Amino acid sequence: xxxRGLAVLLTAALAVSMFAGCGSGSGSGGGKENIRLMVWSxxxxxxxxxxxxxxxxxxxxxxxxxxxxxxxxYGVADEASAAGQVAQDAEASADVFMYANDTLTTMTDxxxxxxxxxxxxxxxxxxxxxxxxxxxxxxxELYGVPFTTNTWFMYYDKSVFSEEDIKNLDxxxxxxxxxxxxxxxxxxxxxxxxxxxxxxxxxxxESKGVDFGGxxxxxxxxxxxxxxxxxxxxxxxDGSGIAGLRDGSISAIFSGSWDANAVKEALGDNMxxxxxxxxxxxxxxxxxxxxxxxxxxxxxxNCDDMVAAVELAVYLGSAEAQRAHYELRNVIPCNTExxxxxxxxxxxxxxxxxxxxxxxxxxxxxxxxxNNCWTPVENMGKGIRNGSVTHDNAAEQTESMNEAMNSGxx
Amino acid sequence: xxxxxxxxxxxxxxxxxxxIVHVVLAILAFIWVFPIIWVILTSFRAEKGSYxxxxxxxxxxxxxxxxxxxxxxxxxxxxxxxxxxxxxxCSCILSTFYVLAVSYCLSRLKFKLxxxxxxxxxxxxxxxxxxxxxxxxxxxxxxxxxxxxxxxLALILCYSGGAGLSFQIAKGFFDTVPIAVDEAALLDxxxxxxxxxxxxxxxxxxxxxxxxxxxxxxxxxxFIFAKVICRANSDQYTVAIGLWNMLQKEYIDSWYTSFxxxxxxxxxxxxxxxxxxxxxxxxxxxxxxxx
Numbered sequence: 001x002x003x004r005g006l007a008v009l010l011t012a013a014l015a016v017s018m019f020a021g022c023g024s025g026s027g028s029g030g031g032k033e034n035i036r037l038m039v040w041s042x043x044x045x046x047x048x049x050x051x052x053x054x055x056x057x058x059x060x061x062x063x064x065x066x067x068x069x070x071x072x073x074y075g076v077a078d079e080a081s082a083a084g085q086v087a088q089d090a091e092a093s094a095d096v097f098m099y100a101n102d103t104l105t106t107m108t109d110x111x112x113x114x115x116x117x118x119x120x121x122x123x124x125x126x127x128x129x130x131x132x133x134x135x136x137x138x139x140x141e142l143y144g145v146p147f148t149t150n151t152w153f154m155y156y157d158k159s160v161f162s163e164e165d166i167k168n169l170d171x172x173x174x175x176x177x178x179x180x181x182x183x184x185x186x187x188x189x190x191x192x193x194x195x196x197x198x199x200x201x202x203x204x205x206e207s208k209g210v211d212f213g214g215x216x217x218x219x220x221x222x223x224x225x226x227x228x229x230x231x232x233x234x235x236x237x238d239g240s241g242i243a244g245l246r247d248g249s250i251s252a253i254f255s256g257s258w259d260a261n262a263v264k265e266a267l268g269d270n271m272x273x274x275x276x277x278x279x280x281x282x283x284x285x286x287x288x289x290x291x292x293x294x295x296x297x298x299x300x301x302n303c304d305d306m307v308a309a310v311e312l313a314v315y316l317g318s319a320e321a322q323r324a325h326y327e328l329r330n331v332i333p334c335n336t337e338x339x340x341x342x343x344x345x346x347x348x349x350x351x352x353x354x355x356x357x358x359x360x361x362x363x364x365x366x367x368x369x370x371n372n373c374w375t376p377v378e379n380m381g382k383g384i385r386n387g388s389v390t391h392d393n394a395a396e397q398t399e400s401m402n403e404a405m406n407s408g409x410x
Numbered sequence: 411x412x413x414x415x416x417x418x419x420x421x422x423x424x425x426x427x428x429x430i431v432h433v434v435l436a437i438l439a440f441i442w443v444f445p446i447i448w449v450i451l452t453s454f455r456a457e458k459g460s461y462x463x464x465x466x467x468x469x470x471x472x473x474x475x476x477x478x479x480x481x482x483x484x485x486x487x488x489x490x491x492x493x494x495x496x497x498x499x500c501s502c503i504l505s506t507f508y509v510l511a512v513s514y515c516l517s518r519l520k521f522k523l524x525x526x527x528x529x530x531x532x533x534x535x536x537x538x539x540x541x542x543x544x545x546x547x548x549x550x551x552x553x554x555x556x557x558x559x560x561x562x563l564a565l566i567l568c569y570s571g572g573a574g575l576s577f578q579i580a581k582g583f584f585d586t587v588p589i590a591v592d593e594a595a596l597l598d599x600x601x602x603x604x605x606x607x608x609x610x611x612x613x614x615x616x617x618x619x620x621x622x623x624x625x626x627x628x629x630x631x632x633f634i635f636a637k638v639i640c641r642a643n644s645d646q647y648t649v650a651i652g653l654w655n656m657l658q659k660e661y662i663d664s665w666y667t668s669f670x671x672x673x674x675x676x677x678x679x680x681x682x683x684x685x686x687x688x689x690x691x692x693x694x695x696x697x698x699x700x701x
Contacts (some may be wrong), residue, residue, distance in 0.1 A: 040642050042660075047483035075642030078658070087642050092551055094642065199564070239460035242663060256678065262459070262663045 006354045015269045032069040032195030035305045040085075040094035042078040044329055051328035062222060068308055079295045085113045086300065090382065095303035096313050100150060101135045102366050104143055109368070114299040114306070115141045120314055122283060127319065127335050135294040135363055138204075145317030147325065149334050151292035152187065153356040155245070155263045156252035158272040166252075166272070169279040169288070173227075176251035179236040179244055183385055185377035186291060189252060191220045193362055194288040199373065203365040210373060213402035221380070221394040223281050228384050235385055242266065257332055260349055273348045275355040292361035294334065326350075376404035453670035460666040474648050474671040485665070487672060489645065490652040493562065494630060495679070497648065501566045502626040505573030509621050512573075513580035518592060531575045539572060540634045547638050556639060561646040564639055569629040583617040584610060619690035623683060630680065649676050 037058075045054040054074065062070045075094055077085050082184060083103030086093040090112035099107070108406025109112040112290040116124060125133055128146055133300050136144045156166055160176040172178050181187040189197070191213075196216045199209035227233055234250055236242070245266040254276075255263075264271055297313040299306075317319060324332040326344065332353050337353065338344055364370075380401045385387035389397045417652060448465075453474055455467035478487045516524060546568060550556050555564035595605050611618060633650040640646050647655075653672050655664035 043484050043644060044660075049483040076644035077642040080659075082642075088545070088638075088641075089551065092641075239663060239666070243459045243461040243463065246457070247463070249463075258660045259663065309618060382607070 005393040025046060032067065033305075035068045035070045035308050036073065037070055037096060037305070038073040038075060038094040039307060039312070040075040040077040040082055040097040042098070043076045045325075046074055046076070049326075053325055057316055057324065058312070061312055064315075065308075065311070070308065082298075083107050086110070086298075090300060091302050093300055093302075095300050095305075095309040096316070097298055097300070098147070098295060099144070099298050100295050101144070102364055104136065104138060104366050105368050107298070108138060110142065112300060112302075113143050114301040114310070115143060116140075116145070116299075116310065120310055123314060124317070127337060129334070129336055129358070131292075131363065132294050132334050133357065135292075135366075136296050138366075143252055144298045145313050146294045146296045146334050147317045148295045148324055148331050149292060149353060149357045150256070150295050151290050151353060151356050151361050152254055152256040153275060153290070153352045154252060154274050155267075156272045156274065157245070157267055158270045161272070164273050167277055169277045172252060172277065173230055173232045177232050177234060177244070177249060178252045179241040179250045180227075180254050182224070183239070183378060183381035185238055185374045185381065188224075188377050188381045190276065190290050191224060191279065191286075191290040194279065194286040195220050196272070199362075200365045200367055203329040203363045204367065206369050207279065207383050209369075209398075210402065210405040212377075213399055217398045217402065218395045219281055221384075221389065221398045222391055223279070224384050224390060225391060225394065244384040245256055257330070257349060257353060261328065272350040273352040274358040275352055287360055290356055290361040291364035292357050293364045293366075305329055326329070339340050343361075372407060373405045376401045379404075449670050449673055452667060453674045455667050455670075456668065458664065460662050474667040475675075477668050478671055478675070485652050485655055485661070486644070486647075486654055487649075487668075490647050490649045491675070493646060494648040494650075494676075497562055497565050497569070500562075500628040501569035501629045503620060504566065504570035505625040506618070506621050508570060508573035509577055509580055509620065509625065510611070511606075513577040513584055514610060516577060517581045517584035517609075518589070519602075519606075528559045531577070535575055543634060543638050546635070550639065554639070557643070559646070561640060561643055565629070565636060568627075568635050568639070568688075569632065580614075580617050580621055583614055598632065619687045623687060626683060627680060630676070633674055634688050 039054065039058060041054045043048050052118065055072075058070075058072045062068070062072075074223075077094070077097060079098045079100040080103070082097045082099045082385055083096075083106040086099075087106050087110035090110060093112070104113070124142065128247065132146045132149065136142055136146060154166065156172075157176070161172055165171050165175055169178065189199075192212055193199075195264060198208075198211045200206055228235070234244065236253055241250060241253035241255065242262055245253060245263060253259075253263075260273075276290055278285045278287050278391060280286075297316050299309045299313050303309045317335075319333075319335045319338050322331075322335050322338055323344075325331040326333050326338075330349070332350050333339065333344060334354075339350070344350055380389065380397065382399060451465075451467055452473070455462070456469040456471040456473070457467060482488065507558060516528060535694045547556070550564045550567075555561070555567075591613075592605050592608060595609055600608070608620065631650065632648075633654065634647045636651055637654075640648070653669055653676075655661065656669040656672070
């Protein structure tokens with residue numbers, strides 16, 4: 001009897017605390033609507049050293065909307081990991097957050113990303129290029145407010161390579177040491193795509209599958225085997241590229257805007273930034289094609305004050321906010337009006353990233369099956385590095401990579 | 411004469427044997443200590459970046475340690491360190507108590523569920539703890555423990571809650587303490603609690619120390635639960651999450667050497683505990699105190 005009493009008591013306690021946990025309301029006072037908005041961003045956006053971009057922008061937003069009495073709650077989640085957090089538990093996640101577009105399906109599968117429509121969609125579409133909008137569109141619906149593009153390009157030492165040299169990778173290899181992340185599957189497909197290989201049709205049609213097979217792919221594999229053996233070529237892994245730039249043993253690397261400051265420190269005034277070069281395959285020039293994506297501000301469909309959340313997202317992706325982001329943290333803007341301004345378009349980093357995005361990249365597919373495409377490519381790179389992929393078995397190995405990319409995963 | 415040569419050759423043989431053994435041991439010791447030395451060297455390295463071409467740093471500096479404690483705008487290491495220490499100390503106290511109490515009960519008290527409980531604990535212990543991770547997260551959320559400072563409480567509950575299942579070693583030790591001692595105490599009018607605190611525990615110092623050590627280390631080093639429960643609350647991060655963050659694409663180049671410094675720092679409390687309690691630890695692992 002005593003034991004049963006205890007059990008009842010425990011159950012009751014649990015029930016009470018559960019109700020307490022769920023209870024949250026929004027009251028209103030003084031004619032203003034009380035709103036609580038939770039916002040997630042990477043920690044640099046909130047740090048004092050880089051100007052508290054997020055706090056500043058949110059306060060400005062609050063000033064522009066006197067009809068709301070907004071309380072902001074800030075959390076830290078960078079663009080790459082936010083999707084995982086939001087998909088894990090959308091209800092307890094931020095109302096407004098930043099995410100990288102390749103994680104879009106993770107969240108739409110979990111019903112954790114709101115669609116933008118009506119005047120908001122028009123506003124976003126009018127200030128961004130079609131490519132950027134396409135990177136956030138799935139089944140005709142727009143899922144975020146883009147604020148920057150995300151891709152990789154080339155850093156080089158101006159004292160080693162001339163403007164002419166950097167147009168072709170093979171020319172560069174004759175003049176200096178080049179490092180490329182051959183074992184990283186975000187970078188390696190650039191060669192294959194450059195020679196006509198495709199992923200899911202134009203990147204959105206899952207049924208078309210991956211086409212990394214046939215002669216065109218085998219040619220590239222053979223090219224890469226020779227490239228790896230070139231005495232002026234180094235594989236960039238675990239930060240060896242940037243270390244090589246520092247001690248002068250390497251003169252060009254491939255990376256993204258996140259390494260800009262480190263490269264600047266290493267090369268000083270000799271720092272050159274450019275879009276991707278071409279490479280010479282059987283006497284023909286082929287353009288390397290990077291994966292490109294975007295970073296965007298998303299809204300949680302579970303939030304209490306949808307209008308305020310969407311307005312805030314649009315504001316954080318506006319030209320004004322992007323300019324502040326660029327000035328404070330060097331986040332490269334993607335707003336078309338901003339890109340026309342001289343102060344911004346004169347920056348070689350901005351130019352390189354945008355040129356890569358517009359001309360030497362393909363939209364990184366974000367269909368679910370894309371998840372199967374990373375490991376086989378990485379294994380190909382590793383096989384080339386350790387010599388298990390040779391000219392003799394290149395055709396076979398390329399075919400098995402293609403097969404693995406098209407298979408259902410594990 | 412013959413006897414003398416025999417002695418000498420025996421000596422010689424022993425010398426050769428010893429040399430071989432010591433050389434092998436030296437090589438093994440080198441292999442084991444090597445990564446630790448590397449981390450310590452890296453933590454004092456002045457060159458930046460995650461990759462260097464030389465094993466020994468070209469120049470040494472203390473800046474990596476200074477940066478950990480002064481550059482708090484992006485990754486607030488001092489706060490993470492205090493969070494972790496607080497959580498580890500609290501869950502250490504709680505789970506030590508749980509483990510010892512459960513072990514004592516299973517060793518000394520006779521009750522119907524004793525055998526079924528032990529079997530159940532055995533089977534549950536076969537599953538990895540993080541299997542229940544997401545369920546634990548949603549339960550904690552339902553109780554409202556996943557926001558603000560309550561996250562610390564949630565983590566303490568997580569780390570100490572399962573302690574009652576890992577009683578095997580301590581129970582084995584208590585079993586070796588003669589039951590006659592307990593009976594004598596009972597005759598003298600001791601309660602069970604008094605026997606536990608005044609007789610069994612003082613006789614079982616090694617295993618108490620062992621329990622304290624293990625139950626301090628698991629929350630101190632845990633990553634998975636902390637990551638799932640802390641989510642975006644950066645002010646509640648533990649050291650493990652902080653160190654993990656330092657190795658992300660955006661930070662690795664500038665934080666790598668500080669990461670090594672952080673790794674050295676978190677091993678200090680464990681090292682102190684071990685040095686302090688080492689002799690008990692060995693006793694505790696090797697078996698019982700006789701009567």
